Amino acid sequence: MDFTPMLIAIAVVVVLASWFVLHAYNRLVRMRNNVRNAWADVDVQLTLRHDLVPNLVESVKGYMSHERQTLEAVAQARSAAMNAGADLVTRAAAEMALGSAVANLFLTAERYPDLKASQNFLLLQEQLTTTENRIAFAHSTTTRWCGSSIP
Amino acid sequence: MSVPEMTGAASSFAAPSARPPETFFKAQERNRRATWRMSALCVFAAFLMGIPLTLVLSPFLYAVTMAAAEVVNHFSPLPPEFWQISSDLARLAVRVADAVFNQRGVVSPQELIIAAVLIFLPGIALALMLWTGMLLLFRHGGVGGTLASLNAREPNPQDLKELQLADTVQEMAIAAGLPAPKVMLIDSPGANAAAIGTCAADAHIVLCRRLLDDLNREQLQALVGHLVASVGNGDLRIAFTVTSVFETCGLIVTLINAPFGRQSRSTLWRIVRYSLRRGTGAAQSADAEQVAELLADTLDMNSSDIDRFFNSSNPGVIRKALRLMFFPFLFTNLAVELTLWFFLNLLLGPCMALLWRTRRYLADAGAVELTRNPDALESALQSLSDDSATVAGGSWASHLFVVNPGGDRSLGGDSASAEQQRKFLQAWHATANPGVTAAAHNSPSLPGAAVEFARVRQEMMSTAMAAATGNAEATVRLQAFAQAMGVDPAFVHELPNINDLMLAQRGDRAALARVRMQRQSRQRQQGETQRGQTGLQTVSFVSFHPPLAKRAKRLQRMGAHLIDPSRRHSGLGGKIVLAILYLILGPLLLTCGVLMLFVIAMMIGLNLLCLGLWLALIHWLFAVDWASVIAGFTKFVQDVAAALSQRR
Numbered sequence: 082m083d084f085t086p087m088l089i090a091i092a093v094v095v096v097l098a099s100w101f102v103l104h105a106y107n108r109l110v111r112m113r114n115n116v117r118n119a120w121a122d123v124d125v126q127l128t129l130r131h132d133l134v135p136n137l138v139e140s141v142k143g144y145m146s147h148e149r150q151t152l153e154a155v156a157q158a159r160s161a162a163m164n165a166g167a168d169l170v171t172r173a174a175a176e177m178a179l180g181s182a183v184a185n186l187f188l189t190a191e192r193y194p195d196l197k198a199s200q201n202f203l204l205l206q207e208q209l210t211t212t213e214n215r216i217a218f219a220h221s222t223t224t225r226w227c228g229s230s231i232p
Numbered sequence: 233m234s235v236p237e238m239t240g241a242a243s244s245f246a247a248p249s250a251r252p253p254e255t256f257f258k259a260q261e262r263n264r265r266a267t268w269r270m271s272a273l274c275v276f277a278a279f280l281m282g283i284p285l286t287l288v289l290s291p292f293l294y295a296v297t298m299a300a301a302e303v304v305n306h307f308s309p310l311p312p313e314f315w316q317i318s319s320d321l322a323r324l325a326v327r328v329a330d331a332v333f334n335q336r337g338v339v340s341p342q343e344l345i346i347a348a349v350l351i352f353l354p355g356i357a358l359a360l361m362l363w364t365g366m367l368l369l370f371r372h373g374g375v376g377g378t379l380a381s382l383n384a385r386e387p388n389p390q391d392l393k394e395l396q397l398a399d400t401v402q403e404m405a406i407a408a409g410l411p412a413p414k415v416m417l418i419d420s421p422g423a424n425a426a427a428i429g430t431c432a433a434d435a436h437i438v439l440c441r442r443l444l445d446d447l448n449r450e451q452l453q454a455l456v457g458h459l460v461a462s463v464g465n466g467d468l469r470i471a472f473t474v475t476s477v478f479e480t481c482g483l484i485v486t487l488i489n490a491p492f493g494r495q496s497r498s499t500l501w502r503i504v505r506y507s508l509r510r511g512t513g514a515a516q517s518a519d520a521e522q523v524a525e526l527l528a529d530t531l532d533m534n535s536s537d538i539d540r541f542f543n544s545s546n547p548g549v550i551r552k553a554l555r556l557m558f559f560p561f562l563f564t565n566l567a568v569e570l571t572l573w574f575f576l577n578l579l580l581g582p583c584m585a586l587l588w589r590t591r592r593y594l595a596d597a598g599a600v601e602l603t604r605n606p607d608a609l610e611s612a613l614q615s616l617s618d619d620s621a622t623v624a625g626g627s628w629a630s631h632l633f634v635v636n637p638g639g640d641r642s643l644g645g646d647s648a649s650a651e652q653q654r655k656f657l658q659a660w661h662a663t664a665n666p667g668v669t670a671a672a673h674n675s676p677s678l679p680g681a682a683v684e685f686a687r688v689r690q691e692m693m694s695t696a697m698a699a700a701t702g703n704a705e706a707t708v709r710l711q712a713f714a715q716a717m718g719v720d721p722a723f724v725h726e727l728p729n730i731n732d733l734m735l736a737q738r739g740d741r742a743a744l745a746r747v748r749m750q751r752q753s754r755q756r757q758q759g760e761t762q763r764g765q766t767g768l769q770t771v772s773f774v775s776f777h778p779p780l781a782k783r784a785k786r787l788q789r790m791g792a793h794l795i796d797p798s799r800r801h802s803g804l805g806g807k808i809v810l811a812i813l814y815l816i817l818g819p820l821l822l823t824c825g826v827l828m829l830f831v832i833a834m835m836i837g838l839n840l841l842c843l844g845l846w847l848a849l850i851h852w853l854f855a856v857d858w859a860s861v862i863a864g865f866t867k868f869v870q871d872v873a874a875a876l877s878q879r880r
Contacts, residue, residue: 115409122406203392210449211399218407218602225409 122219127162127176130212134159134183137205141186144196151182151189158182176216183209252791256600259790263594270587277583278477281575286355287836288567289484293354295560295843302854321350362487363480369507370476371430379428384416384438393444400453401437404460407602413437413463423616426632427459430472435463443616451612454603458634461598467591471632474584481572488565491558560842567835574828581772589778596783597790606792610784617780635777660688660713 138152145152158179165172187206190196197203298318301310328347331339339347387394398415405412413427413435423442429435437459447455462468483503489496600606616635692713698706788794 119409200392204395207392207396207399211396211403214399214403214453215406218403221407222409 116223119219119223123216123223126212126215126219130179130183130209130216131159131163133205133209133212134179137183137186137202137209140199140201140205141190141196144193144199144202145189148189151186155179155182155186180213180216183213252606252789254789256597256606256790259597259786260594260601263590263597266590267587267594270583270590274580274583274587277575277579281571281580282356282359283352284571284575284832284836285359285484285568286352288564288571288839289355289358290351290353291840291843292488292564293358295847298847299850302850306854325350359480359484362483363476366476366480366483367473369503370472370479379416379436379438382416382418382438383420384418384436387415387417396449397439397444397452397456400449400456401460404453404457404602407457408460408464408598410460410464413460415439417441425455425459425634427463427468428632429463429468431468432463432466435468437463446615447612450603450605450608451615454599454605454608455612455616455634457599457602458595458609461602462591462595465591465594465598467595470587470591474588477580477584478576481576485565485568485572488561488568492561560839560846563835563839563842567832567839570835571832574832577773578825582774585772585774585776588776592778593783593786596787600787600790606787606790610787610792613780613783613787633777635780660692 134155138155142152158175159182162172162175162179165175187209190202190206301314301318304310324343325347327337328339328344331337387398389395389398394417397417401415402412410432413429414437416436416438418438418440420440420442423440423446425437425439425443427435427437437456439455443455444452486496486499490500596609599609603609613635695706695709784792
């Protein structure tokens with residue numbers, strides 16, 4: 082009996098199967114790297130926000146000397162976020178609290194036209210806005226890729 | 233900056249809203265399926281176009297080869313098998329043609345297949361080779377040339393708005409999970425944006441500076457989202473392929489024209505030089521840009537080199553001789569151009585335009601997915617439709633821009649948005665009668681305002697010119713108007729600079745020249761906007777850009793809200809008239825189309841005939857033994873001379 086056609090068929094099947102397996106493995110590795118990068122993005126943006134907040138408070142102090150409560154709330158929220166530790170849930174909560182404190186500060190700043198004319202303040206506001214947006218978008222990207230980023 | 237703007241996407245996650253009739257996922261799915269359909273349609277259209285094209289090109293190639301063979305044979309004889317095979321094939325072709333057209337004789341299926349391959353293969357092979365060559369050549373061209381012709385510059389990090397733009401691009405790139413494209417700005421009076429590049433890795437986003445002033449941060453984000461989504465969807469590759477098909481057609485025409493005209497030869501020389509140069513420098517990409525423009529120009533069907541060659545009056549003797557020698561080329565060129573014009577404009581062009589439109593809708597849906605804010609994109613598109621969208625230097629790439637550079641009036645805009653118009657009118661009327669306050673003028677209804685605005689702008693231009701030539705009253709009025717408007721950057725390009733007017737009035741020649749130039753460029757821009765067609769758009773009567781009204785409608789299906797409902801045309805009466813017109817004109821257009829096809833078939837036949845005659849002529853030229861003919865003739869002359877001298 083001539084075995085060659087059968088051998089050829091088996092060889093083709095083996096080649097195809099191995100190609101599929103390698104392809105799937107590569108895709109999984111690529112997806113895992115994507116998720117890691119997305120996480121790194123979020124981390125970088127959060128750290129950047131921590132660094133920007135003191136500059137913001139400094140630039141605003143001169144104009145908004147009567148709004149001590151708002152400024153203190155921001156400073157406290159920042160220190161809480163920096164010391165949140167590795168637990169994702171508390172960290173997420175602390176970061177959200179910082180976000181809302183900064184939003185409150187910007188809302189209050191709307192009432193001070195001199196502040197809004199200050200180029201320094203506008204630049205800082207822009208930087209913080211873009212950081213917030215980047216966090217939000219990185220959050221949405223990680224959610225898209227692994228279901229939910231915060232369990 | 234308000235809170236919702238700042239937290240942007242995050243807040244839209246939290247707020248539950250009524251489910252829109254169609255989610256952007258569905259819209260994207262629908263558009264991706266439509267893309268497959270349109271691509272299949274494009275391939276089919278290209279195939280249809282290829283048939284007459286091969287029927288013209290194959291005989292041409294055969295004739296040229298045989299003529300060359302005859303010439304070579306005269307100097308060093310070719311092996312007899314060559315002549316045997318060629319005469320066999322010719323006899324076969326004649327037999328098959330007889331059987332097919334005259335129903336005479338019988339041919340076996342193999343012979344039929346061989347004949348078909350003989351007829352279609354050379355043309356197809358040539359077209360495919362040229363197309364692959366174009367793809368390979370321009371893949372590494374880069375965008376430097378386009379950027380240079382658009383005068384694009386990097387954003388300035390000191391400027392707040394340009395910093396916002398750079399940040400927005402980064403945000404959208406993070407949202408899309410893509411590497412951020414590079415951003416460039418154009419300082420042109422138009423308001424448009426485009427994503428250019430040959431592939432996603434080389435993507436550049438180009439925006440007009442004026443957009444940064446006209447749009448707020450949300451709208452800018454939506455627009456950038458649209459561009460990033462189109463880059464991520466692979467639109468750059470598709471645009472590259474579409475342009476390369478058109479350029480291949482241009483290359484075919486250039487090749488046929490090459491022996492006859494300087495322009496074609498110089499284009500070919502540029503292509504050769506570009507392909508030989510290595511490295512990616514500015515000169516390389518500038519070359520690529522020029523070649524692309526030249527090839528796109530050849531499709532414009534302006535008088536080509538061959539027509540000039542054959543139709544010029546008072547030709548010299550050499551030119552007459554050349555004309556006689558190469559007469560069939562004229563018919564070949566005519567047949568090719570006719571075929572290309574007919575099929576590109578009526579078949580392939582519209583198919584590609586429809587394909588491109590589907591990608592635009594897909595990018596719109598992608599923008600909604602990225603920003604979760606369909607309102608922002610809709611208002612951005614509306615504000616874009618209000619401004620004039622022409623961008624200097626970007627004519628051949630007009631299909632790449634977000635909004636039709638020729639202008640899009642489907643949303644009922646004029647060259648300044650409604651609020652700007654109102655401000656303008658109020659300020660102008662205030663300066664006319666100093667006693668009347670602005671409050672006494674109610675804002676007129678929109679159609680009236682458009683006419684009024686045009687009239688007032690005319691008045692303004694004439695006042696400006698009067699002020700420039702010394703009218704004191706006009707100067708005073710202009711000064712008051714400038715004060716009332718404040719420093720409004722949107723009007724910088726509408727009117728001449730007030731300072732220039734003052735200086736011109738005092739006799740400054742340079743200022744007067746600047747004012748005149750500004751008016752001329754404004755008129756030229758208006759002319760361009762009215763023509764509305766540049767570059768690739770000329771080969772398709774279907775616009776490459778979907779009308780903004782349709783895009784707004786799709787965005788509303790995805791959840792955007794109606795902006796300014798008074799702007800919508802009901803248009804029902806217009807639609808009925810259009811339908812009746814199509815019913816009447818439809819059969820007429822169809823007959824015209826069929827007639828065109830007949831003309832093309834006739835041209836193909838004529839081409840075949842002329843090439844056959846030409847070949848026969850050349851064969852006779854080389855088959856006749858000229859030496860013996862000349863010897864015989866000389867002998868004849870000698871005999872006559874001898875007879876004459878003997879008689880005497």
